[in-house]
Amino acid sequence: MNPVLDAIVSAASRTLCGEGLGEPLPADPMPLVKEWYDQAKASGKYADFDAMTLCTVDDRGMPSARIVLCRRLWTDPPSIGFFTNRDSRKGQELDGAKRAACVLHWPSEQRQVRIEGSVERLSDDESDAYFQQRAVISRLGAWASQQSRPLPSRADLLRAVAEQAMRFGVDLLKPTGTHAIPRPPNWGGYRVHAQSVELWMGGTGRLHDRAKWTRTSPIGTPAQWHATRLWP
Numbered sequence: 001m002n003p004v005l006d007a008i009v010s011a012a013s014r015t016l017c018g019e020g021l022g023e024p025l026p027a028d029p030m031p032l033v034k035e036w037y038d039q040a041k042a043s044g045k046y047a048d049f050d051a052m053t054l055c056t057v058d059d060r061g062m063p064s065a066r067i068v069l070c071r072r073l074w075t076d077p078p079s080i081g082f083f084t085n086r087d088s089r090k091g092q093e094l095d096g097a098k099r100a101a102c103v104l105h106w107p108s109e110q111r112q113v114r115i116e117g118s119v120e121r122l123s124d125d126e127s128d129a130y131f132q133q134r135a136v137i138s139r140l141g142a143w144a145s146q147q148s149r150p151l152p153s154r155a156d157l158l159r160a161v162a163e164q165a166m167r168f169g170v171d172l173l174k175p176t177g178t179h180a181i182p183r184p185p186n187w188g189g190y191r192v193h194a195q196s197v198e199l200w201m202g203g204t205g206r207l208h209d210r211a212k213w214t215r216t217s218p219i220g221t222p223a224q225w226h227a228t229r230l231w232p
C-alpha cells in the first residue's frame with residue numbers, strides 16, 4: 001500500500017485514461033462493436049466507414065490482406081459479413097481455410113476492432129438481397145469480373161462490362177433505372193463468426209485501453225465470452 005501512489009493513480013485515471021472500455025469489462029463485446037460501427041456511420045467523417053482489412057491464409061500458410069466493406073454486423077450470433085467474388089484469391093482462401101481475421105479502424109474516434117474466427121458462406125437469399133441493392137454498373141461489373149486474374153488491359157475490362165450491358169439491355173453511358181440483373185453464381189457473401197474480439201481505444205500519452213474477449217461456447221450455441229484486459 002502506498003497512499004501517495006494510489007492518489008496519483010486515481011487522479012491520472014480521470015485525466016489520462018478517460019472512461020475506457022469499462023471496469024469491469026462488458027460481458028459481451030458485440031453491443032459495443034455495434035455502437036462503434038453505428039457511430040462511425042453516423043459521424044459522416046468516413047467515405048467508407050465500414051472499410052475493413054480482411055486477412056486470409058492460403059493452403060501453405062501464407063497470409064494475405066486487403067480491404068473489403070463490412071456490410072453486415074450481427075450481435076447474435078456474433079459475426080460480421082461482407083461480399084465478394086468467390087473465385088477471387090480471398091474467396092478461394094476463405095473457402096479453403098474457413099478462417100479469417102478482420103480489422104476495423106476509425107482513426108477520428110481512436111478505435112480499433114479485431115475479429116477472428118471461422119468462415120461460412122452467406123445464404124443465396126442474403127447474397128441476392130444485397131446484390132439487388134447495388135448500382136446497375138456494379139452489378140454488371142460483378143458479371144464481367146474475373147477478380148484476381150490477370151487482365152491484359154483496361155480496354156478488356158471495359159469490353160467485358162460493355163458485353164454484359166448489352167446482354168442485360170443496359171445503356172452503359174446511362175446505366176440508371178431498374179434492370180433485372182441477377183446475382184452471378186460466383187458472387188456472394190461470407191460471414192465470419194467471431195471466436196475472438198479485441199477492442200482498442202486510444203488514450204492520452206499512449207495509455208490506450210485494450211481488451212480481448214474469447215468465445216468459450218461453441219458456434220451455434222448462445223455466445224459466452226472470457227474477457228481479459230491486455231497491456232496496450
Ligand SMILES: Cc1cc2nc3c(=O)[nH]c(=O)nc-3n(C[C@H](O)[C@H](O)[C@H](O)COP(=O)(O)O)c2cc1C
Pocket residue numbers: 048051064065066067068069070082083084085088089090091147148
Ligand atoms: C475501400 C475499398 C473497399 C473495397 N471493398 C471491397 C469489397 O467489399 N469486396 C471486394 O471483393 N473487394 C473490395 N475491395 C477490393 C479489394 O481490396 C481487393 O482489391 C479485391 O477484392 C481483390 O482481392 P483478392 O485478390 O485478395 O481476392 C475494396 C477496396 C477498397 C480500397
